[in-house]
Amino acid sequence: MESDDEDLKLAMAMSLQANSPRTTGVSASGDKHESIDLTSDTEDEDDDDLRRAIALSMQESGNSDMQQSSASSASTTDVTKAAAVVDKPPGFMGIDRKAMELERLARLGKRKRETSPEVSSKQVARAPTANSDANETPLQYPNGAIKRTFASKYPRTDDITIEELLEADKVNTAVISSFQYDSGWLYEKLDPAKVKQIWLMTGKHRGEDVQAKRIQEWRESRVPNMKLHFPPMGGMIATMHSKFILLFGKDKLRIAVPTANMTQTDWGEVANDWQPGIMENSVFLIDLPRRHDGTVTEAKDLTPFGRELVYFLEQQEVGPQVITGLLKCNFSKTSHLAFVHSVGGSHKTESTHPTGLPGLAHAIRELHLDDVERIELDYAASSLGSINDTFLSRIRLAACGKSFGTDTAPEPNLRDCFRIYFPTNDTVEKSMGGPDCAGIITLTRQAYNAPSFPRECMRDYDSMRRGMLSHNKLLFARGRKKNGKPFAWVYVGSANISESAWGGQKVLKSGQMGSLNIRNWECGVVMPVPETKLQGLKQDDVPPMSVFDGTIEVPFRVPADEYKGKQPWFFRS
Structure with a gap:
């Protein structure tokens, strides 16, 4: 159904050439398969001298070298988006990171030598204390939440800053997946x-050996405690577009599963103290x-949420240490x-772990949200491909479980129940950031x-925070099941x-369905x-958008304006 747009490919190639990534990372050895240990409960604290050195260096540099680059981004339908990264010289902020790492390792070696020879450091850390459960830190988001970005x-x-999300002082190890990085x-x-x-990160573009280039640049930067990982990008795969953050404490x-990239702009920040934020996103998070006690659960014993997360990470080949770190956590509160x-x-x-739209359909069945009589869909997106009624019908079917x-006929009354939120050209022109953003x-x-x-489905994305542009990817579903619930x-x-x-x-000539072909790595929740929010609704009515109050703050105005002759915002190279 989709075809590649050669003009768009050329524009993206030019954009990538103009905004060539300069700082990306691997482990200090440059081995992309080197592991970072997530199994230890003990972490090193920098000594006072090191902290003073960092503070002094930051004071001297005045953060003058921090800058944000932006890159044009193509629809995920056709080509990879241009990565936005920040150029950083070796010894970022004037600090010799290699020397810092050597000092850290030396301190670690000294502490390990001081540990009792009869008991390993991991065993010491894991020794249970009396009332250990009572002493556990209360979890801020034990059942999960969706927040707007600051x-x-x-x-x-109901928003969250990047600092509030990361809680850097409580994190030992972070696993971050993003399409763009402002390093x-x-x-x-x-x-x-x-x-x-x-x-x-993504590491593929028109035959260029992006991985080798980024690895070399990272070696030169000498930033410690870092590893760069490239998920498999062979064959038809064009983009590593998935976004998630695992914060091990x-x-x-x-x-956390955000719609945002790891850039200053996507998280609502600006480089000065007077300009408003220009781009909004959303993020799911759960603690x-x-x-x-060191117990490691088997993946098959996790909730469906946990099983699919582990499967996804295995397919991305992140390594056994990350998986083991996950399996040491309690996923029981993710059953919903x-x-x-x-x-x-x-x-x-027929995969045991359906992915793409079949994966969405499988998830809806697992959550007992299928057996649908009526459904209304509202999808806010930042990129649209070469879509048509057949593809929207497949989204609707998946949303019904x-x-x-082989019957590719569009669903009846499809365009009456499916709305796509995407900004008009006028909305972008009048936004805080304007077309350049x-x-x-x-x-x-x-x-x-x-x-x-399907132009009739298009609605203007008008942010509730007037003037903001959106990088959200949100699908809202409301309806009634066949039993009336x-x-x-x-x-x-x-x-x-x-x-x-x-x-x-x-559909193949044989009449059978062909393979499911996916060009991007993606993930979501x-x-x-x-159900308590669904009680008291009028019989047979589809719940209104206000039903999401308390679950997610709908970021755009509803009901939204139809285009009515207005043009959408078009990609500009």
């Missing part, structure tokens, strides 16, 4: 001298308690949630002008509205509205 100069509501900005939020970090694991992924590549539909088959909001004229494009749920994640993100599948 926006500078706007009133704070200097992220170092200031999560200091690699204090927190071990694994960054998952002494007492808990925080799992899981860590098992202090679903982790939904798109694993890049070609897949048979159904798998699509809309490079990651993408739709091509070629796709929109196709006769099959109402339901509502929301997907938050990285998947835009495209076959590249959710998967494309064709489905969170249902609690």
Whole structure:
């Protein structure tokens, strides 16, 4: 159904050449398969001299070298987006990171030598104390929550800053997946001298050996405690677009799934003290308690959420240490949630771990949100592919917990129950950031002008924080089941509205369905509205959008304006 847009590819190639990544990371040895230990409960604290050195260096540099780069971004349907990164010289902020790491290792070796020879350091850390359960730190988000990202100069509501999300002083190891990185900005939020970090990145573009280039640049930067990891990018896979953060601490694991990249702009910050934020996103987060007795659960014994998260990480080949770290945590409070992924590549539909749209359908069935009589769908996206009624029908079927088959006829009354939120050109022109800040909001004229494009579904994305642009990927579902019970749920994640993100599948000449082909790595979370919020609704009515109050703060105005002759914002190279 989709075709590659050569003009868009050329624009993206030029954008990547103009904004060539300069600072990306691997482990100090340059071995992308080197492991970072997530199994230890003990972490090193920098001594006072080191902290003073860091503070002095930061004071002398005045943070003058922190800058943000932006890159145009193509629709996930056709090509990879241009990565926005920050150029940092070796010895970021004037500090010799290699020397710092040697000092840290020396201190670690000294402490290990001082540990009793009869008991290992890990055993010492794991020795249970009396009333250990009573002494555990209360979890802030034990059942999961969805927050809007902070926006500078706007009133704070149910939002969260990047500092509040990361809780850097409580984190020992961070595993971060993002399409774009502002490395200097992220170092200031999560200091690699204090927190071990694994960054998952895309590493493929038009035959260029991006991985080798980034590895060499990272070796030269000499930043400690870092590893760069490239998920498999062979064959048809074009983009590593998934976004998640795993924050391992002494007492808990925080799992976050944002729509945002790891950039200053996406998290609502600006480089001065007067400008408002220009881009809004959303993030799901949940805190899981860590098992202090050292128990490692088997993946098959986890909740569906936990099983699919582990499967996704295994497919991304992040390494056994990350998986073991997850399996030492209690996932019992995730039974009401679903982790939904798109694993890049070609897949048979009979997989035990369905992915893409079949994975969404499987998740809806697992959560008992299927058996649908009526459904209304509201999808906010920052990129739109070459979509048509057939593809939207497949999204609708998946949202009902159904798998699509050889009958490719569009669902009846599809355009009456499906709304797509994407900014008009006027909305972008009048936004705080203006057109220059809309490079990651993408739709091509070629796709929109196709006769099959569902223009009647388009609605203007008008942020409740007036003037903000959106990088959100949110799918809201509301409806009634065949037994008359109402339901509502929301997907938050990285998947835009495209076959590249959710998967494309064709009917073969034999009459059978072909393989599911997915070009992007994506992930997200489905969170249902609690049944208590659904009580008292009028019989047979579909719940209104206000039913999401308390589950997610709907970031755009509803009901939204139809286009009515207005043009959408088109990607500009």
